[in-house]
Amino acid sequence: MQTLPLTRDLVLIGGGHAHALVLRAWGMNPLPGARLTVINPGPSAPYTGMLPGYVAGHYTRTELEIDLVKLARFAGARLVLGRATGLDRARGLVEVEGRAPLAYDVASIDIGIHSEMPALPGFSENGIAAKPLERFAEGWSAHLDRLLAEPTLIDRGAVVIGGGVGGVELAMAMAHGAQAATGRVLPVTVVEAGTALPGVGRRARAALMRHLDRLGVQLIEGREVRRVEPDLVELADGTQVSTGFTTGAAGARPHGWLARTGLTLTDGFVTVDRTLRSSDPSIYAAGDCAHLSHAPRPKAGVYAVRAARVLDRNLRAALGDGKTRAYRPQRSYLKLISLGEKSAVAEKAGFSAEGPRLWRWKDRIDRRFMDRLSDLQPMAAPALPRHRAAGLAEEVAGGKPMCGGCGAKVGRGALAKALAGLPPITRDDIVTGAGDDSAILRIGDTRLALTTDQLRGFTEDWGLMARIAAVHAMGDVWAMGGAPQAALATLTLPRQTTEMQQRMLAEITAEANAVFEAEGAAIAGGHTALGSELSIGFTVTGLSPRIPITLSGAEPGDALILTRPLGSGTILAAEMALEARGTWVAAALEHMARPQGDAARILASANAMTDVTGFGLAGHLSGMLDASQVGARLQLTSIPLMEGALELSRAGTRSTLYPSNREIAQAMILPTDDRAELLFDPQTAGGLLAAIPPDEADACLAALREAGHPAARIGTILDGPPLIEVN
Incomplete structure (x- = not known):
């Protein structure tokens, strides 16, 4: 089958809301010739809007998560599970912790923000930031487990550092969630250095203060935190607040590695123009990590969601398809603030309302957003031709695609019948034959294990695929008690430009060689070819100092x-x-x-x-x-x-x-x-x-x-x- 060659690499750094929507759009309308990669520390990304509901016990962890593995498969994209740590803009590389750097022609950054407080004594050791959300969600779940295992721990309470909308909403969710899970009241304290709930109208503020009081949440305003201990938070005036769980929700902080990129920043955030392009024309940014120079806005997920369509259009333009468009964010947005229980306060431009109906409205909005990213259907298999050979319909029954990895091997029965036709081995320097995991060759006094394996690609992350193929190929040598010595690679790459071939080969060989070197072996050469899809194989030799197993x-x-x-x-x-x-x-x-x-x-x-x-x-x-x-x-x-x-x-x-x-x-x-x-x-x-x-x-x-x-x-x-x- 004729396949179109790849000509450009697009790399999405981070699995934020804007990038998630770009992945969905790409799956519905991919750009021929472009190869899409997304880098994220984990296989999923929590949805900001549903975090308070998760903490309050209204949603499960699965409902909270955007499944990036599924989105990437739908988009035909490579998902690299790793943490981006920097950019080498001169060479067009994204540096990723623990693996070889990834090349790009066009890149986009959507990594969100964090609320870590490294300058606050004791916070790094004894507190947990509300952002990134993944770590907070895991920390809160673990704390609920501790409360259930040790009920008296709940009397120590919890402290939220930061009295903005996010901190107050989180405090109410924690109070409600802990009581729903344990049947006991969790004393929660919110500490704000200035005035709580800045930017919230008078009526909405009054409603939120009333609900804080209803849940027994104490609000301390105008006092800074001096230090955080395992069981207390000490304020600047010497007041000590008991705590069993301390979180920080004070402000939005940019990720530190952005400062080393050489990009123009505003307060540490990537400065972008009306097309969401940074000071480097090949790099874009969206979401909370970006600063809109033409229309500064507060950090809120609603802007990332609205920017996604423009970002998708402009990334395609940067890759050579069409013209860019301007992103014009709305001047204000409706705030729907959860109240712990299934009720919410709505506030926009001075208007305020509250009640269970508003929570149900927010719930519908959030679920609709998540449904867009989870209700994904694989591409239908093409219809069989009307005129075809006998047996074709039965062979492809169900339209199921052929698996990769070992799921694509020839069956045991067919292989056994084929090998049965081979003549007996007569050479006395071949110790074992086709029935064992690998051949053992006798070379003088040395026994040499020889085996080969090849895998059809089952993940678009060819660096990870190379590591797995290397482990897989050494398995037969290990199984016979041998020590891997050398490997010859057999690679089939998809059709692509010479430059992209070099990028792909460099990453595959670097990742595979790291595995072989750790086992005392090395890649000594190999063979490459271009084809319709990726396959990676290795022929491995191993030394067998003892009688083989x-x-x-x-x-x-x-x-x-x-x-x-x-x-x-x-x-x-x-x-x-x-x-x-x-x-x-x-x-x-x-x-x-x-x-x-x-x-x-x-x-x-x-x-x-x-x-x-x-x-x-x-x-x-x-x-x-x-x-x-x-x-x-x-x-x-x-x-x-x-x-x-x-x-x-x-x-x-x-x-x-x-x-x-x-x-x-x-x-x-x-x-x-x-x-x-x-x-x-x-x-x-x-x-x-x-x-x-x-x-x-x-x-x-x-x-x-x-x-x-x-x-x-x-x-x-x-x-x-x-x-x-x-x-």
Whole structure:
């Protein structure tokens, strides 16, 4: 199929509201030739408007979150989970913590603000800023758990530093939420250095003060905070306020790294013109991190939402499509301030009203906004041609796209039949053959492991994809007790300009080499090509100083230990269909990207070992049992699963390779249990499965867990035919 080449890189720094809406617009109308990347510290971004409702207990954490993984998939964008730390404008690079920098032709910044107070003694150690919202939401949830576990802790109260609208709204939400969760009153104190609720009209202020009093929230005005201790906040006049939870909502502060960009700033915020362009013509900014030089406005999410359409239009223009437009923000906006319970105060230009109807109105506005970003449907598969060969309709039944990673492998049955036709190996310097995880070559007195693996891209983050492919390729060497030595890369890149090829290759090789170097290996060369989609593979050699661990050594009584949970195939299949939560996907990718060389060394006493990849746990265990001529009993509830995998499996999500893997069930004794279906789920960079002598199993398991691997003892090797019994 003819594919259009890529010619420009657009990078969105931050997952703020404006960028979220740009992603949605891009998914509905992508710009051919442009490659879109979004960088954000986490897989989701809290929606500002619903935070007080979450704190008050009216919304769940899931309802609060904008799922950037799903949005990025819908937009066809690369999501890089990392924290931006700077710009190298001379080279057109975004610096990202913990990984190689990312190149851009056009960039946009929407990273919000923070309310950290590093100059306030003790706050960094004993307080938590209301912004960024992610950390505050996690901190408040953890504090509620502490209040439920230790009820007397509620008497210590809570302190909000900052008496603006945000601080007052948060204090009322905390008071209501704590009482709803625990049944007891949480004493909340708001401390404001000046006059509370600046910019709020007289009638609205009076209503808010009345509701503060109703909830028992104490307001202290005209006094600064001197220091923050674990259990108290001391004011400038020596007054000490007891607290078990201290948050800061005083003012909007810009992120410090912006000051190092060389961009023109206003009070630390990126100065932009009426097109939202900064002093650098290739960099735009929107949301709270931007200062509108042509129309200064207070920091409020409503302006970011209204700016999104103009930002989208102007980013496209900067990439070569059309003309720019001016952003003209409204002069004022309607404030809907939650009152803790399901009631709100409305205020605009002196007009004020309050009541439950206003909260319901605000709730509808907020949910409508979130629905726009979550009610996303994948592109429909193209209709089959009227004239087609027999069997085509059955092969593409359901219009389901082919999975990436190991979900795109050839099935176990087809592969076994193909390999069965190979002639026997007659060379005496090839120790093992096609039945084992890798070939072992004898070169003089040295044993050399040789293996190769290639993955079809399943994430648009090719740097992360390179790391996972490197881990995946080394799995066979680790499984045989070898130490990785060298790797040759086999890369197929999408069609793109020469400059973009260089960018992509530089990032892939840097990220992959970091993984190989950490394991004592190095990339020694390789082969590249252009094609319709990304694939990354590595041929790896490894040194085997001892007799290699093969599939054939398992003995009755051995304990079966698995080093990481199952479910990656199901989660990746669901992610492609926009059915997986971003947090599940991020956690699965984190599992896959973690090297297992240290785990292999801990399991060096194994009688047999393999890595669990495309054929699933059942398929790879079956290979071990066939080679060893033994059976196995698995304890289903002991097998660890990735978060979300069981829920998706119960909903019927299956990877492309699942049906082929499921054929092995005829040689198994299976219970009727939804968990059992994940035994056939293809894994990418899956765990090591080891048959360990029973007297060493506990020590190995303890060492694996101490090293950070979520390992589990999942079963036992049995004397008997190669049958898998699952209990």
